[in-house]
Structures are given as structure tokens and as C-alpha cells.
Amino acid sequence: MAVLPSDEPSNDSCDNDGLQIRTGTLKTGIAHIITAVIGSGVLSLAWSVAQLGWIAGPLSMFCFAVVTYVSSFLLSDCYRYPDPVTGARHHSYMDAVKTYLGRKQTWICGLLQIVNLYGVGVAYVITTSTSMRAIQRSDCFHKEGHRVPCAYGDSFYMLLFGAIQIGFSQIPNFHNMEILSILAAVMSFSYSSIGFALGFAKVIGNGRVKGSISGVHTSTTPQKIWKVTQALGDIAFAYPYSIILIEIQDTIKSPPPENQTMKKASMIAILITTFFYLCCGCFGYAAFGDQTPGNLLTGFGFYEPYWLIDFANACIILHLVGGYQVFCQPVFAVVERWFTEKFPNNGFVNNFYTFKCPILPVLRINLLRLCFRTCYVISTTGIAMVFPYFNQILGVLGALNFWPLTVYFPVEMYFIQKKIQPWTRRWIVFQSFSIVCLIVSLVTLVGSIEGLICAKLG
Incomplete structure (x- = not known):
């Protein structure tokens, strides 16, 4: 998660850019990366490994880890310009x-970022409602037995989550949500650890490792291809953190040069994350084989201990309550800043109204913020109700943003930073790398969209 400078830093705590003095280290950089990367995407990795099989599944995660590290390596050198050590900071x-x-390319980048952030909001609505329903189903299974349907709908829980987010969306900005972000990070580690532990325990209980080299068997070859491409999209969603790498690097103090520290932090964090992902994905597949659920903690491969399942899903809910705001606040900031600059004298845009309620702190309401943010939350909730498909949504988001934000922009910026001329050996290597990633991104995007359409029609 990006750590932004405070709104009004005091003079004795400012650097030469007029921003808060940076105190970040290698350890804090690693912590920020892991916190940003490990999220709800980890819950779909067991399903992804199941579609790909015992060889292609782990190998795909390793390949995406390499791509993510190369991307972070390139971006780290682009933090300062023109010199990567002494140039001006971004x-x-x-x-x-x-x-x-x-x-022009900034507009394209901004559009892709907003689409990505908006899509993550939709995915979080789906995931949270699924976890709310899973708690109710877990208690039902515990009382009535595993053969009882215990079927519940998602719509009520989506509306409930949307109502909660309408309230939280009135938080002014990132500077006012530190506690919410810390809570979200702790919950993320908690439910991911529980998913790994339950998968490991089930493998021990089964006494054997399930699954096969080719993965889940399907009735037709095209169906297998679609599932494989969707699985690749899910893995692509779980890994990259390019959108916030510069923001994380901007918290790291110097000397040593920030790019050196960031490269070390990226390498260590990606190794830790990959190990964690392999454990969750592989042990989940080993536990369930062809019956591996799309979401490891809500698909009910695990039934007992029911209280641990409930706790894990409660952690997911608490994480995504804060996580939703982490991904929405940048969109809020961009839109509201544009309106403020466009209409500097408009009262609807710029006026604030103060309300004092008993017990509660003083509330400062802005009509633009109230209306726009409420409509934004309603729209993400509405789309989630129309397309409540966890794996398919993650696949589309991962495929849509993987190449442009993780590969194309970092590679093109690196060419300019290092003054790499066309058709030199390094230029050919990186362009080949970019083209391969583009092909993978397009294939996974087509497959994920096909999966989303089939899920809707089916």
C-alpha cells in the first residue's frame, strides 16, 4: 500500500522537496510490498494450479514472479530522472x-489505472459477500450436516457491504485511514495463513497428494484451453504491484540510493510471496484435486473446524472493508481534484458544511464528495450483483492490466532512462520480453472474458 506524505508537514520535518522526510528502510519496503501483493487473489491460486496441473501450475507462478521482479527492477531505476541516483524524484x-x-501516454496510463482500481472494487464486493455467506453456510453445515444444501443468496450481503462502504468512503483521504489500513494488512496475513494451514492439514489427513500433471480433466479441449487461460489471468492478478512501486520507493530514505534498496526489497518480497503462493496453491490442489474450489476459504472443501472457517472469512471481510478504500481513494482524489481545478468558484464542488452530532466527532460534508463517492460505491455494488463471479472477474482484471502497467510502461521508461538505442542487443531482449508478455496478456484476457460470459449465460 502506498504511503503518502502528510498534508501539512512542519518545516523541520521536510526535505528539500517540501515533503515529509523519508524514513523508510529495506525492511519497511519489504513490508509494504508484501502487504500490497498478498490479498484476496491468493484465495484463487489453488484453483489456478488445479487447472494447470502439477508442472504448469508452479512453473506459471514462478514465471509471473520473474516478470514482476524484472518490472520492479526497471521501475526502480526510473524513480529519479535523468540520473537514477541524483535526478529529480517522482x-x-x-x-x-x-x-x-x-x-498522451499519461492519459492512457491513468485510464488503465482507474479501470484497474474500479475493477478491484467490484472484485472486493463479490469476495466480501461470498465470505459473509460462507460464515452463514459454515454454521448451517455444522448444525445440520454436510448433506444439507444450506443455500443462501449474495445480493443482500453485497448491499450490506455497499452500505458500509458508503459510510467509509466519506473518509477524506489516505492520511485519515492509517488504522483501517493496518487492520487490513493484519487480516490479510491471517486468512492467507489459515488457508495454507488447512490445506496442509487436509493433505496429511488424506494420506496422499491429489491432482495430476495435466490438471483438472474437462470434456473438451477448447474448454480446457479456456480454463487454463483464466487460471493464468488469476495468477496475473495476484502478483504485480507496479501501480504502487514508485509510491513505495518514495518512502525510502537515502543513502544508500533508493533504487538499490528497492531492488533488494523487491527481490526478497517476491521470494517470500512466491513461497507463500506456492504453499497455498499447491497444498490446496493437493488437498482437493479436481474438486479444488474457486475460492479456497468459501468453496467448502473445508468444513471443520467450523469456527476457524468462520474466523478466516471474518478476516477476509475486515481486510476488504479497508482494502476497498485503499483502491477507491486514488480514484476519489483524481476526480475531485479535477472538479476543483475545473470549477474553482462552484459551491457544490468546494464548500464544506460542518455537522456536530452527540458523541460522534465533528463531520465536514462536501456535496460533491458525498454524491460522487456514494454513486461510485453504488455502481461497483451494482456491477458485482450483475457479475458475481470471483475467478472470472480476477482473471479479466489480471489480464487487462498485466502487460501495459507491469511490462510496457516500465520497459519504455527504462529505454529512455538508460538511453538504449533501437535494435541494440538490450533493446531486442526487452522488446522480445514485452511482446511475449503482450501475447500472454491477450490470450488470458480472451479466455477470462469467455469464462465470464459463459458463467453469466450458464
């Missing part, structure tokens, strides 16, 4: 794109 991914590639 404070966000879009700032870097604007400096290196110009305004």
Missing part, C-alpha cells in the same frame, strides 16, 4: 510516466 507511477513518455 512521487507516483503517473508522475514517472508523464516525465518519460509524455502527456
